[in-house]
Amino acid sequence: MAERPSNPAAGSLPSWLRIVDKHKGLIVPLAFVLLLIVILIPLPPLVMDLLISFNISLGVIILLTTIYMAKPLDFSVFPSLLLATTMLRLVINIASTRLILSADAATPEAAAGVAGKVISAFGDFVAGDSLFVGIVIFLILVIVQFVVITKGAGRISEVAARFTLDAMPGKQMAIDSDLNAGNINEAEARQRRQEISQEADFFGAMDGASKFVRGDAIAGIIITVVNIFGGLAVGIIERGWPVGQTAQVFTKLTIGDGLTSQLPSFIISIAAALIVTRSGAKADLGEELTGQLMSQPRGLTITAGFLALLAITPLPTLPLLATAGGLGMLSFGMMRTAKAKAHDARDTAIAESQAPAEPPPVESLLKVDTxxxxxxxxxxxxxxxxxxxxxxxxxxxxxxxxxxxxxxxxxxxxxxxxxxxxxxxxxxxxxxxxxxxxxxxxxxxxxxxxxxxxxxxxxxxxxxxxxxxxxxxxxxxxxxxxxxxxxxxxxxxxxxxxxxxxxxxxxxHELLTREEVNNLVETLRAKAPKLVEEAVPGLVKVADLQRVLHNLLRERVPVRDMETIVETLADWAPKTNDADILTEYVRNALRRSICEQYAVREADRPPRIVCVTLDPAFEDQIAAYVDRGPAGTSLTMPARVANQTAERILRGVQRVTAAGHHPVIIASPQVRGVVRQILEPHLPTAVVLGYNEIPPGVEVESLGLVGATEPAEAVTAA
The missing domain is CATH 3.40.30.60 (FHIPEP family, domain 1)
Known part of the structure; x- marks a missing residue:
């Protein structure tokens, strides 16, 4: 049977595109390796033309992506991409410098095309017949990028990173408040926290990446100067060409090389400035710009009047009047549109106020807050x-x-x-x-x-x-x-x-839902994947795990150690499905953490449990009412007998509480659970431990022995 494509849309792609889509994870590593190869191996002019064209198109793509993104995190890869494009430009500069300085030409005229048609065309188009014009245009482009855009973007990146980090605690508190108030659920809170963390990481990375842009502009100036003097040295000293022709050729080539590098750098610098200035954006730049700039028709009207006044001055009349007329027509149309929208909104509001109120859906009444x-x-x-x-x-x-x-x-x-x-x-x-x-x-x-x-x-x-x-x-x-x-x-x-x-x-135990148990299992899966894969649900069903956790939480036993709980259940669940018996096995595995809550610690003696114990004969009387069947453990003790039993135990417990300790009873594991069940209606805070739950190193200090009739006098055991 043929293997189906992983992407549903991949079946309609050509075969070579499917191969690229399948191995797209290799594109970036291979691109970096190829860049390193370009530094070492001389390139033919045709390949150089392709690299320069790709560099310019990549800059335009990045700029347009920045303009159309709704928020900065939609382009979170931008800092890494900024580093990659900087490396690409520097590699192209090195390769083009090698072509220019190692030109294999007999005359200066023949050397004009050694670096490729793109560099030559840029030099001829910008400089023309005047080298001075080309140099001035190149310097203006570099100065605008270096002094205005790059410096401003770097400062904005620093401020954005600082304020984003400063605002993180407040945003986290706002998320916690919404979560506690029930306005959002745990998944939404987790997503918002992740977005805040990603935003801080993004602007922190942009702060560092802006230094690459600034360094790239400086490197462009230095490389241009080196190319000019290097070209003059090669042409005059090595080749013996005339000074004027050598300067004409190599300066044009250097200007063309600098422009092919600085133009995409200039475009990407603008993109970097745009992305850091739109930290609070909610829509793309076009929508926000037109929506906000055109939101006040009065501003357009005043501007049109100002231009009309300028038309009566010696300034050119036709351009000013044409611009004023266009702005006036735009302002008039916007005013009419605003009035129509206001009229429609008023009619809608009146219609809604006169319409009978619809009752809320019945489904909303079924929601119950936990x-x-x-x-x-x-x-x-x-x-x-x-x-x-x-x-x-x-x-x-x-x-x-x-x-x-x-x-x-x-x-x-x-x-x-x-x-x-x-x-x-x-x-x-x-x-x-x-x-x-x-x-x-x-x-x-x-x-x-x-x-x-x-x-x-x-x-x-x-x-x-x-x-x-x-x-x-x-x-x-x-x-x-x-x-x-x-x-x-x-x-x-x-x-x-x-x-x-x-x-x-x-x-x-009432708040622990099946969904929460699944969340605990998934948390454990991240820590112990093999254990969860083996035990849940193969050996331990989620429902059985929930019942055991309910039993533990009912007696205030911490369930933080899910690894021990699941391991114990995986060992014993194949032998019995009685949740009460499984709970006893789990309690035995958690005995240290259970006793830790109630042990009395003093500096001069080992930790001890202050408690009352049950007479074995009394335990036998209680065990007679315990029925263990296929459906689980049940207590068949009549209510009158249960009340009398609880009263006897409570009279013994009074000695423990009178001594200032937590009410603790120690019984045999066979009746521990039912004793807790008998005491729960009378003393919910009572703790019933099994003898097997006392770990080594913990002493037992019994203040009384509860018998079938009355508690005996105080007995101390260690």
């Missing part, structure tokens, strides 16, 4: 950066914090003002359902008692919404007094940001 924050009108200032609000910046910091802590990319937060809420109230929703709410006091501070505060504050008593600590709303002047009494004082934005962080951690 994470939503509703605020009362009194909290709008927290979101408005113009009023000093930095909530959007805090949410950006929360996204980074959560990604670093638990490995979850928090979805964008859609922030809405809800007039049905009290001015200081807010409500957090996940997929349209409210999961938390609170009330803030704008303009006031919250002073929290973490257990070490001394004294009383004058303020409104409240509860810190994230952790339920006793707190008071106080006026800002009381801040120093509250801090001196060991109260923790924060502003309203910090209270709300902390609450959002805890809500996301608590409901992280």
């Amino acid at each position: 994470l939503e924050l509703e605020i009362g009108y009194g909290l709008v200032a927290l979101v408005d950066a113009g009023q000093g609000g930095d909530l959007l910046d805090r949410i950006t910091a929360i996204r980074r914090q959560l990604a670093a802590e638990i490995g979850l990319v928090m979805p964008p937060v859609r922030i809405r003002d809800n007039m049905q809420l009290e001015p200081g109230q807010y409500r957090v929703k996940i997929r349209g359902a409210a999961v938390a709410a609170g009330e803030l006091r704008p303009g006031m501070l919250m002073a929290m008692d973490s257990g070490i505060a001394t004294g009383q504050l004058q303020g409104e008593a409240t509860k810190e919404p994230a952790f339920g600590l006793d707190a008071w709303w106080i006026d800002p002047p009381q801040r120093h007094r509250a801090e001196s009494m060991n109260f923790t004082v924060v502003d309203t934005t910090s209270v709300l940001a902390t609450h959002i962080t805890e809500i996301v951690k608590q409901h992280a």
